[in-house]
Amino acid sequence: MAIDQDTVRKIASLARIAISDAEAAAMEGELSGILGWVEQLGEVDVTGVEPMTAVIPNKLRLRDDVVDADPLTGGNRRDDILANAPAPQHGFFGVPKVIE
């Protein structure tokens, strides 16, 4: 399906990516081309076929409900977690003001 620039802007907004008019114009053709090409999947008869959910049979595991069971992913890692934050403040992630 060919998509227009308004649709491109709508998708960009959903994806939280700011785009210029020039980018929207370029993407109109590129995305339409790609979507038109993938639409050949519509010709495959999938009657009675289940969508793939797991490519290799595997059962989902539960771990024991223990605090800090894994030292790498457990708690008390605040400084490590904030180490790469662009604007940490007082031990928290800093963000622009969201309430007036």
Add this chain to the structure above:
Amino acid sequence: MSDLTNLTVAQIRDGHRAGEFSAVEVAEAFNANVADAKALNAFIVETPDHAIAAAKKADADRAAGTLKPLSGVPIGMKDLFATNGVQTTAASHMLEGFVPRYESTVSQKLWDAGCGMLGKLNLDQFAMGSSNETSYFGNVISPWRRKDGGNAALAPGGSSGGSSAAIAARLCPAATGTDTGGSIRQPAAFTGISGIKPTYGRCSRWGIVAFASSLDQAGPMARDIRDCAILLENMAGFDPKDATSLDQPVPNWEAALSSDLKGKKVGIPKEYRLDGIDADIAAMWDAGIAMLKDAGAEVVDISLPHTKYALPAYYIIAPAEASSNLARYDGVRYGLRELPQGAGLQDMYAATRAEGFGPEVKRRIMIGTYVLSAGFYDAYYTQAQKVRTLIARDFDNAFGSCDVILAPTAPSAAFGLGEKTADPLSMYLNDVFAVPASLAGLPAMSVPAALNREGLPLGLQIIGKAFDEQGVLNAGLAIEERAGFTARAEKWW
């Protein structure tokens, strides 16, 4: 002493163990090659000190009699693996300057096995690309050149293009790669080296920057089959931190290597013989069939009827997963933040993502967002997942009559940088032979088999049953022994 950088992983391991050279000598030799190869742009970060430190440890361990499986072997690490204290970027501006405080499971296993790190290898941005031209840190240049005197810069393949170029140029004896839709196999084919993507779930995804989680799988790239087996043994294994990790013992692939294929059946998929197939590729494929027959295998014709739908299904599923995975880059917790004057939270997200992602990454996030959006989800995403079931079923049926499948790795030899960047679709089509095995989660590898008329390497692909990496490696070994591929890129850098 002969040049240590010509040694394979097995030769370095065994030679170090036997006392023929020190690990520090090996690390210094590779560090020198890395430092001398800036023109290839294969590394984003060089870590000579890491390599030397591991080498000193290896030499000490040898003296103490506590050698590890890969003591003394320096490797390259694709910059998609989180490395504690070393910048990890996924070749993106978004993660420029990101220094993880933890180590990926696969890289940790390699360090525990005694490896040292020569550096973080360049790649396509967030592993999205087939030529290494989407990296924020510039193109990797293949060490190979056409024999036409033109010296055109060629693509090393992608997304693991830094890995492939570095191994082919003897900057490292082996490297890690990741393969979502061919990103180990296609670059290996383009540069005359070997690489294996194991069964989905063999290698932990924990600490690997995520692209498409149902497809992403790490694997080794090296100069020969034995080295791939050695590396894979030390990368694979159950990891409770990855929900899709396989809880199975890791076989001793190296010890069980055998090129005797008596009693084995090799399937040749007719759908891979595309109209207008490159004559050199077709000739290489035929030669590969003859080699496997010579090794004792029986060759049978098979059909994988949904092959032509694999690529379009992939270009729905992979972008859909990417659009979800890459939602984490919001300018709040790590990575780039772009905060225009007076902007609120939503504007900060949009500005950060506009600035931090390159054009191909944006394109795929946009496609993924579209196919998952209300009203289109069933027509695109659900349909693609149903087709994926049919593609996996094709392989199941085919493996009823054969043990491994032989096909080309890519439809062409390495192309020139810039040749395919104007049209995203033409780039996507280069993965036509690699993507089906990815969608089915199967082990698959590329082994160098021939040079084309331009003097560029071509690779043969072997696809195996789930969990049968051994069958893939053994068929690869049978080809390696018979192809006698010893060509290497002449040094110009």
